[in-house]
Amino acid sequence: MPSPQQARAQASAITSRGAVSRDDASPTSRLRALFDGPRLSPGQRRIAQYLIEHLTEAAFLSITELADRAGVSQPSVTRFAAAVGFSGYPALRERLQSIALSTLPGPHEADRANELQAAVDAEIQNLENLRRDLADPGRVVQVGRALSRSTPLTVLGLRISASLAEYFGYAARRIHPDVRLVTRGGSVAYDALLQAREAGGSWVLAFGMPRHARETLTALRVAREAGLKVALVTDLALGPLPDEADVTFTTGTGSRLVFDSYAAPGVMAAALLQAMTDADPERTQARLEKYERGAEERQFFLPD
Template sequence: MENNKQDLMKLIQIKLPHMSKGQKIIAKYILEHYDKAAFMTANKLGAAIGVSESTVVRFAVVLGFNGYPKLQKSLQELIKSKLTLVQKMELSNDSITQENVLKSVLKADIENIKSTLEKINHQTFEDIVNSLFKARKIYIIGLRQSAALSGFLAFYLNLILDNVKLVEYGVSDIFEQMLNIDNKDILIAIGFPRYTVRTIEAISFAKGKNANIVVITDSLLSPLAEKADYTLIAENNITSFVDSLVTPLSIINALIIAVGLREKEKISSTFSTLENIWKEYKVYV
């Protein structure tokens, strides 16, 4: 992650002497305030520093990007893992108002799903499903904001398979919960900015035991993806203090359904038994 930041900053510095006056103003602003520039449109960035929108677009092209949105996305990749809640709040105040909040959030989630559908590797998805059936045990971890995702995945996979273990904070440490993991097992790790140290450590621990690693995260630049055997990327480009879980949850839904379709008879029997239990103990209205 840090290397990617240095590469982009170094590129700007190398190109700086050959830039126009307006482009130099943009370059210096980004070098000093890349965390703010990352979430500005070309028009807003230009207005903030006194240059035209077209100058901002040409600046991105000079750096080798196919338009300003590509440069902006590259900047966002650099900083989103480090944004504090206060910074996210400030950014969301800039882009989302009380009047447009519903439309803005729903539209952003739709765009994230569309982008994910276009980019996701379908073969990787199939390989992961196949690997789940070969695994002796499936460990699932997702901490803090990703705990809802890992819990959801573990809950439904437990209804289909008999070898699922949710790794979570509790009486025992996560390493104790993964004590017997080895090359016959799979760890599914879920994490989005800001990435938790413990999740990354759990991946390293499992990798050291030669377990297969499946990661669901937002980018190949994610520290979770570094040691993964399989990575599923869920776009998560919403500027808000609340992390959107819509896209990763959609991918997780697909995984659950794909596994379930191969175990139709077992699921039918399990659900029939569960319905009797729920009825007897009045679980549902």
């Protein structure tokens, strides 16, 4: 069973989400109060999502049955129970059974829709926080100018962060003459970083989203040792990754669903691109016009 401290924390979490009381809250709200506090791995989120969507059935499953239904291993279920504040799966199951038996029979389609809406609400809050951070755009403008002057410019994003790096790199190539994208770790990343420095590059723009890859940290250290400066977009304000960066832009990630979503980091990337375009407007205009001519000649895109 949860300790008295864990029970109080869980009750406080429910109150902070606006529930009148634990017994009056819907089953979905009560489960969210259990699962929203800790940062869960993607596998653990699968378990949480399965429990939310199948509470009346899942609350009475054995650990083997739950692992099979959720598509994870039995140790994963045990670790999940510990992550959300219980001594083991039996204690978690007892809590699930009390919720299932004392309230509504289980989540309906509307509950699942609300779960998705809650994910959107969380991302809206991340964007609101970013909006406040950009009230003074000075740092973004300054870093955008530095990235624009770095030739070559290296963009680093490993594992889950590769998608953000690819977006930034694709757009940056339209306005910058030499953008080098690094989405593979290990010696491949090290070679690319060292070669960029030897070619005259001065900055790396790195993306570090959860779960934070150890190889990202190593790559940032290699970049610093080589003499490159690092601008980092991450969800962390403190920790090993920001410690290795010259400038850190902290943006929240959406963690309500099985896999994170990146509304705020995407906007942050677009803001840095905007700052790069403003840093050298003549070069930007010339390159964009040249690209558009080539795209039209080769019919890259469908007609409007």
